[in-house]
Amino acid sequence: MSTTATAGAASGALNHTMEFRKRRALNWLVLGFTYAAMYMGRYNLSMANKSLSNTYGWDKTQVGAIISSALLIYGISAMFNGPIADKIGGRKAMLIGAAGTVVFNLAFGLGAYLGFLGTGTLLLGYFTTVWSLCAYFQSYSALALIKVNASWFHIRERGVFSGIFGSMIQSGRALIFFVGGILVVMLPWQWVFFVPAMIVGVMTILTYLYVMDAPEDCGLPPLDVQDASSGDTEKVSVKYVLRKVLTNPVALTIAFAEFCTGFVRHGFEQWFPRYMQEAQGLALESPIFQKGAGAVVIAGILGALTAGTLSDWVFKGRRAPMAFLGYATQVICLAIVWKAPSMNWVILAFVLNSFAISIVHSMLSGTASMDFGGKKAAATAAGFFDGMQYIGGSVVGVGMGWMLESFGWGAWGPSMIGFSLLGAVLMAFLWNARPSVKGGH
DSSP: OOHHHHHHHHHHHHHHHHHHHHHHHHHHHHHHHHHHHHHHHHHHHHHHHHHHHHHHOOOHHHHHHHHHHHHHHHHHHHHHHHHHHHHHOHHHHHHHHHHHHHHHHHHHHHGGGOGGGOSSHHHHHHHHHHHHHHHHHHHHHHHHHHHHHHHHSOGGGHHHHHHHHHHHHHHHHHHHHHHHHHHHHHSOTTHHHHHHHHHHHHHHHHHHHHOOSSGGGGTOOOOOOOSTTTTOOOOOOHHHHHHHHHTOHHHHHHHHHHHHHHHHHHHHHTTHHHHHHHTSOOOTTSHHHHHHHHHHHHHHHHHHHHHHHHHHHTSTTOOHHHHHHHHHHHHHHHHHHHHOOOHHHHHHHHHHHHHHHHHHHIIIIIIIHHHHHHHHHHHHHHHHHHHHHHHHHHTTTHHHHHHHHHHOGGGTTHHHHHHHHHHHHHHHHTTTOOOOOGGGO
C-alpha cells in the first residue's frame, strides 16, 4: 500500500473514531439525564412521606404500604420487562418508561383533589395503585439505559462510564432533595409530583429525537464490546436471554446480593428524610438538612465514579472487589446510625453510607449486568439484578413502617446491618469473577 493510501486510511479511521465518540456522547448525555429526571419522579415520594401522614392522619405502616407495593411491583416488573427490553431495544423501552412516569406522577398529585374518595382506605388504595403503576413504568428505565449502553461501550471502559452515568443519575436525586423540601413547604405537597412529571416530559421528547440503540443505527460500524455476547451468533429470543442469565452461577449470586442491597438502599433512602424530621428534629427546608442532603448526593456521585474507575483500572474489570468494599462500609455506617452519638456523627454516617450504596449499585446493577448478560441479554440481567434489589426493598415499606411504629427509630440502623454483611460475604466469593467470552477474546 502506498504512503498516500496509508495516510488516507489513517485519516478515515480517525474521522470515524471522532464521529463515533461525538455520537455516543450525545446518546448517553440525553439518556443519562432522562434517567436522572425519572429518579426525581421516583424519590419524590420520600419527600412527601411525612406530608401524607400530616394531611390524612396515616401512620408509618399505612404510608409504608404505598412504598412496599410500589417496590414489589418494580422488582417483579423489572424481571419480566428485561427480556422485553432486550427484544424491542433500549430506546423504545426508555420511551415507554418515561411516558408512564409522567402520567402516574401527575395522577398521584391529582389524588389530592379527589375529595369523593375521602381520607381513609379508598384514598390510600388509590395512591398505592397509582404509585405501583408508576413503579411498573419506572422499571423500564435502568433496563433501557443498560441495554443501550451495552452496545456503545467496550467492557474495558464500562466501569468508568457507569460511574459517570451514576453521577448523572444522582443529579436527579439531588434536585428532588433540594427542590422537594422547598416545594412541600412553599406549595401544596402534590407539586413535588407535578414538577418532576414536567421535567420527565421534556426529556422524553429529547430521548425520542436523539437516542439510538446502537452505532449501526446511526450509520456507524458495530462495536465489538468483548462481553459475554461477543462471538455469540445465536438469535436474541426470550429463551436465549433467560438461559444466558439464569444458568450463570455468578449472575445468580449477584442477584442474591442485590436482594440485600435493596433492603439497605431503600430502607435508608425511603425513610431517611423522615428520620431527620422525627428523630433529629430537622425541618426539610432547614439549612442543616439541605447541606446534609447535598452531601449525601455528592457522596453518591463520588461513590459511582470511584467504583467505576477502580474496578476498571485497579481490579482490571472485576466488579466484586469494589462491591465488597461498599458493603463493608455500609456495616460501619449503619452501626454509627444505630448508636447515634451526635447529629454530626449521624450526618457523617449518612454521607458515607450513600457513598457505599452507590458503589454497590453502580457495580452490580449498572455494570455487572452488562458484563455477564452481554449486550444481547444486558436488559434481562439488569432486570434480574434490579428486580431482586427492589423485591428486597419492598420489605422496608410496610415492614419497616410497622417496626418504626412499634420500636422507634433506635431499631432502624441495626435492622439493615445483617443484609450488608451478607452482601459482603457473597462478593468475597465472587472476588475474581469475570465474564467468559466466546472465541477467546
